[in-house]
Amino acid sequence: MDTKRRKFLKIAGAAALAGIGAPAIVKLTSSAAIASEAVQHETAAHGEVAAATGVRLGMVIDMRKFAEQPELLDQAIAACNKVHNIPHFPDRKNEIKWIWKAPYANVFPELESIHKSEMAKKAPFAVLCNHCDNPSCVKACPTKATFVQPENGIVAMDFHRCIGCRFCMAACPYGARSFNWQDPRPFIDTYNAEFPTRMRGVVEKCNFCGERLALGLEPACVEVAKSAGAMVFGDLNDPDSEIRKVLDKEFTIQRNPAAGTKPSVYYIV
Amino acid sequence: MIEKVLKGKSTYWMWLAVLGTFIAIGAACYVRQYMFGLGLTGMSRDVSWGLYISQFTFLVGVAAGGLMLVLPYYVHDYKAFGKITILGEFLAISALIMCLMFIMADLGQPLRGLNVIFFATPHSMLFWDMCVLWGYLLLNCLCGWVILTAERKQVHPPKWIYIFVYISIPFAVSIHTVTAMLYCGLPGRHFWLSAIIAPRFLASAFAAGPSLIVLACLVMRKFANFDAGKEAIQKLTTIIMYAAIINTFFFLLEFFVGYYSEMPGHMHSLEYLFFGLEHDGHVYNNLVPFMWGATLFSFTGLGILAYMKISKVFDYRLVGVAATLIFFSLWADKGLGFVFGGFVPNPLNEVTEYIPTANELGITIGIWATGFFILTLLYKIAVGVEHEIES
Numbered sequence: 088m089d090t091k092r093r094k095f096l097k098i099a100g101a102a103a104l105a106g107i108g109a110p111a112i113v114k115l116t117s118s119a120a121i122a123s124e125a126v127q128h129e130t131a132a133h134g135e136v137a138a139a140t141g142v143r144l145g146m147v148i149d150m151r152k153f154a155e156q157p158e159l160l161d162q163a164i165a166a167c168n169k170v171h172n173i174p175h176f177p178d179r180k181n182e183i184k185w186i187w188k189a190p191y192a193n194v195f196p197e198l199e200s201i202h203k204s205e206m207a208k209k210a211p212f213a214v215l216c217n218h219c220d221n222p223s224c225v226k227a228c229p230t231k232a233t234f235v236q237p238e239n240g241i242v243a244m245d246f247h248r249c250i251g252c253r254f255c256m257a258a259c260p261y262g263a264r265s266f267n268w269q270d271p272r273p274f275i276d277t278y279n280a281e282f283p284t285r286m287r288g289v290v291e292k293c294n295f296c297g298e299r300l301a302l303g304l305e306p307a308c309v310e311v312a313k314s315a316g317a318m319v320f321g322d323l324n325d326p327d328s329e330i331r332k333v334l335d336k337e338f339t340i341q342r343n344p345a346a347g348t349k350p351s352v353y354y355i356v
Numbered sequence: 357m358i359e360k361v362l363k364g365k366s367t368y369w370m371w372l373a374v375l376g377t378f379i380a381i382g383a384a385c386y387v388r389q390y391m392f393g394l395g396l397t398g399m400s401r402d403v404s405w406g407l408y409i410s411q412f413t414f415l416v417g418v419a420a421g422g423l424m425l426v427l428p429y430y431v432h433d434y435k436a437f438g439k440i441t442i443l444g445e446f447l448a449i450s451a452l453i454m455c456l457m458f459i460m461a462d463l464g465q466p467l468r469g470l471n472v473i474f475f476a477t478p479h480s481m482l483f484w485d486m487c488v489l490w491g492y493l494l495l496n497c498l499c500g501w502v503i504l505t506a507e508r509k510q511v512h513p514p515k516w517i518y519i520f521v522y523i524s525i526p527f528a529v530s531i532h533t534v535t536a537m538l539y540c541g542l543p544g545r546h547f548w549l550s551a552i553i554a555p556r557f558l559a560s561a562f563a564a565g566p567s568l569i570v571l572a573c574l575v576m577r578k579f580a581n582f583d584a585g586k587e588a589i590q591k592l593t594t595i596i597m598y599a600a601i602i603n604t605f606f607f608l609l610e611f612f613v614g615y616y617s618e619m620p621g622h623m624h625s626l627e628y629l630f631f632g633l634e635h636d637g638h639v640y641n642n643l644v645p646f647m648w649g650a651t652l653f654s655f656t657g658l659g660i661l662a663y664m665k666i667s668k669v670f671d672y673r674l675v676g677v678a679a680t681l682i683f684f685s686l687w688a689d690k691g692l693g694f695v696f697g698g699f700v701p702n703p704l705n706e707v708t709e710y711i712p713t714a715n716e717l718g719i720t721i722g723i724w725a726t727g728f729f730i731l732t733l734l735y736k737i738a739v740g741v742e743h744e745i746e747s
């Protein structure tokens with residue numbers, strides 16, 4: 088496995104070099120399915136390993152930056168809510184959340200300590216689906232309505248296949264999934280015709296903005312938070328990607344790594 | 357044989373009418389839920405499974421409990437169970453029908469239920485659960501019917517049916533094992549993530565199923581002139597007693613692991629269930645009365661059974677009380693606490709309590725009534741055949 092992986096990284100690295108000079112967005116979406124420019128990347132990386140592992144999208148959330156600009160996280164959340172037609176229910180019971188705020192103690196209950204930094208005590212943390220490498224939601228789903236996109240590692244949903252059994256909600260160790268207990272449409276504040284609304288009786292969650300990546304755009308939340316450096320998005324398998332540079336430099340933590348799901352979202356605290 | 361359900365005393369018809377009323381109420385509630393969505397239930401983002409799935413889990417156990425009759429009779433040739441083995445098989449049929457109805461009631465998109473077959477996904481435990489539940493249902497229908505038909509003609513059942521009877525034995529174990537695996541393979545849900553869940557489920561099933569059969573025998577003894585025989589009932593109470601003791605033992609082991617290791621994740625759910633969980637200055641404890649009630653019921657029921665064994669008395673009323681107490685204690689343990697407790701706290705260490713709504717209760721009671729309706733008809737046939745042979 089290890090040699091296989093190293094070999095792959097080499098190939099992926101060479102492929103990334105081949106992409107030098109292309110706009111940054113190419114590397115971000117370097118996959119045949121989500122950006123046409125990436126075809127060349129795919130061919131370059133062609134090989135038995137690359138086809139299976141390919142691009143693995145991930146995110147770094149720099150909480151220091153979010154703590155400096157408290158309104159930034161709200162804006163990022165609002166951006167996601169808007170582009171994805173996320174309904175706003177006043178009560179906690181019906182809540183639909185793709186990205187939201189929670190205290191450190193709730194986001195990292197296993198890492199909770201008495202003497203933590205002021206920032207960890209006060210600043211609200213961003214929470215979203217981790218797009219796990221070994222997602223337990225996908226394992227649990229009896230219809231493959233939630234599945235891993237092989238070309239980029241996104242854990243995606245098929246709203247038309249989901250039977251609403253909510254096995255995935257019980258299986259996700261991060262509470263990242265929401266269920267439409269009733270018709271969400273009347274509760275959508277501003278409607279975005281570019282993205283489908285959901286029917287009642289299905290599960291949903293952050294999709295890493297798969298639909299925007301396909302258009303060569305960055306995720307909506309990243310677009311808001313990127314300039315401040317609070318969110319970095321990219322290919323975890325590409326050693327030359329911006330996200331890998333950040334990960335190489337900074338010490339990061341992940342939510343409940345003991346669950347063995349290998350989250351793709353990293354936090355700088 | 358079916359014609360037997362059409363002839364009965366007035367108590368029989370009254371009982372069916374009562375059940376029919378509850379079925380009608382349940383159906384009306386389901387129509388409401390179907391039109392509006394599962395928002396009519398008390399379930400939430402944090403407690404995403406409620407009464408439906410918990411009743412399903414409990415009833416899989418009741419269905420598996422029939423094994424405690426099939427096994428002694430067919431494998432150990434224990435003759436005293438000759439008259440009641442069919443009751444175990446018929447109980448399994450009605451319990452499994454309830455299970456399937458509870459699953460359907462719980463689906464957000466019930467019309468897409470067949471997707472589980474169209475897009476069969478072997479790495480999902482739900483797929484396997486569906487396979488074994490349907491398998492066990494069909495096996496019991498087949499075995500029950502063929503054996504009862506032979507009995508009625510007073511001939512030996514055909515040899516081939518025994519193959520299916522023997523297959524049904526591991527199947528009974530598998531339905532509850534796989535149901536346990538729905539829970540115990542989920543990372544991040546500490547209360548469920550325990551290898552003892554499957555054995556505990558089986559132990560509680562082997563007490564709950566026979567308890568219900570004992571109660572049915574007592575009712576039929578009074579109202580349907582059907583005598584299961586003292587020896588059979590006594591043997592059943594022994595089985596119930598040991599199974600319930602083993603279940604309690606397993607549960608206490610969970611307590612030890614949680615409270616001796618003092619690992620928060622292993623204690624929280626137990627704390628919530630038995631003592632109330634304090635969180636942000638609020639104590640969440642709506643299941644505490646049920647869990648202590650279950651404890652009290654369980655020990656009282658076991659005490660009564662033990663008393664009868666030790667002092668060698670036998671009294672149908674005492675048996676009835678003990679079986680009722682044990683049945684309800686197991687119901688509260690698995691049919692309430694196990695599922696709801698597993699969701700507290702949620703993965704973000706937040707606490708949301710679950711309180712079922714009236715509509716949800718209506719559907720739940722309606723499904724139970726449907727199960728008892730089917731059970732009554734099946735037992736009517738079994739007892740009718742019995743009487744026919746006797747006369």
Ligand code: SF4
Pocket residue numbers: 215216217218219222223224225242258259260261262263264292348
């Ligand atoms: S965070 Fe949860 S929902 Fe997202 S991929 Fe991981 S297990 Fe699935």
Ligand code: SF4
Pocket residue numbers: 227228229230231232233248249250251252253254255256289290
């Ligand atoms: S609710 Fe939908 S996505 Fe979740 S496990 Fe069931 S079918 Fe799969």
Ligand code: SF4
Pocket residue numbers: 166167168171185186215292293294295296306307308309
């Ligand atoms: S990546 Fe896209 S879907 Fe996920 S939280 Fe950000 S904006 Fe929402």
